[in-house]
Every structure is written in C-alpha cells, then in structure tokens.
Amino acid sequence: MAEPAKSPPAPPAKSTPKKFLYVNRRAPYGTIYALESLEVVLIGAAFDQHVALAFIDDGVFQLTKGQDTKSLGVKNFSPTFRALGDYGVTKFYVEKESMQERGLTLDDLQAVTYEDENDGFKEKPSIQVVSRSEMGAIMQQQDVLLNF
C-alpha cells in the first residue's frame, strides 16, 4: 500500500487544519471500497489535518476481529486499522444501531488503540461507539466528508 513514486509530496498545510471524516459504509470484502478507503486515509494522515473514521451500515464489519481471507485469495487488511494510531488517526466512530442490526457488540470488534501524547502516552481505545443521532452530529461538525 505504499504511495507510488510518481505522487507529489504533501503540500504545506494551511494554518487552520480541516476536519476530514472518512465514512465507511461497506463490508470489508466483496468490493474494493473498504481497502481503497483505507489507502486514502493513509495518504491523508500525512497532511496535518484532523482525520476521523466513521463506520456505518455494513462498514461496521470492517473492524471485526479474527478476519480470515485465505480462502478468498485477497489480502486481509484489517491489521492496518491498528497501525493508524501511529499516523495520528485516533478517532474511530462506530454506529451502535448498525452494530445492533447485524448482531454485533463491541466484543466482536478488534481492539484499536493509540498512545495519547497529551496524557503521558497512555494507551487509549480509538473505537468509540456512538448512536445514530450522535453520528449525525459528528458529521455536522466536519469540513470534508468522504464516503466509501
């Protein structure tokens, strides 16, 4: 998932960073949307903007633990989510209703954590379960929404 050599370096960030929210709505496999969304997140993390991820609808399956794609013949990219904390991506909003509708609880999701540099590098969970109405409010606060 390395950025190809041809891509230009990130331009200097403007004085006020914007809030980017990546909205993941689809199952991790079956289509390429989840993987290519993650590729944008990884590039976007280099731009000194505020980055958060939202998981709604079948998108909540992207964070389930114990994913095994061997028989599919495609790469299991779910471990990449756990690396995002090191890129400063520490907010994963997961919609409660979407989980409930699919019979999932927080226990079904992999643990994603980050080290809070403002709090003695304490390890904290990145995943926050929010209600549908809270998700609406979170979206309202964003500058840029990218839906995949």
Place this chain on the structure above:
Amino acid sequence: MKISILVNEGPYTHQASDSAYQFAKAALEKGHEVFRVFFYNDGVNNGTRLTVPPQDDRNIQKNWSELAEKHKLDLVVCIAAAQRRGILDEGEAKRHGKGEGSANIAPGFRISGLGQLIEMGIESDRLVVFGD
C-alpha cells in the same frame, strides 16, 4: 465558490459519472470555480480513450475531455487505482514495460497520487462526492 468533485464509479454501470459531469457543467455555467475533478475506485475508467459506446448513446469519456478543454479543468486519475485497472499514460506504460502505444489515458486527464484528493479537500469550499 471553489468546488471540487470526486467520482468513485466507472461510466455507464452507474449514474455517478453522468451526475458529476452534469453538476460540474452546471457549476461552471453558474460561474463557480471547479478546482479539480478526481477519479477514484472504478471512477478511473472514465479516463480511458478506448471506449466506443453506441452512436445513439452519450460518450461519457468524451464529455469529460471536452469539458476539460473548454474550461481548462484539472481531471486527475488516481495512480494506484488506475494501475489496478489498466489505465496508463505514456510514462506509466513505459515504466511498466507495457509496450509502445499501450497508453490509454484520454485527452484532458492526467495521472497523479491521492495527495491530489486530500489537497482538494483542503483547498476547496466544497468537496462533492459522486458514487454508488
């Protein structure tokens, strides 16, 4: 207003590219600036010069190329997504040893990285996403 557009679906199967084209055209006619149009996911297939749709149908790729020429639009195809799907410019065709004449990028399009998409979000007043 400074507007940017993201197209995430290919031509014909989905309405997304048509809608994005109509939106871009209408925005330009209203005097807005279109900072950039970025093609991602199967959207990169809007940037091939090799499509031959039936004569009584719209030519989506040509529509984009003509709009780009008329308004000096910046049409950018994501390099990683394009390589997966066989959209190449001269440089990429050569770099990957695909043989002379295999470049298929349509006029008015260029291939670049995902940083161009993030830059759109930073630089524009609105980023409008067209997908499925």
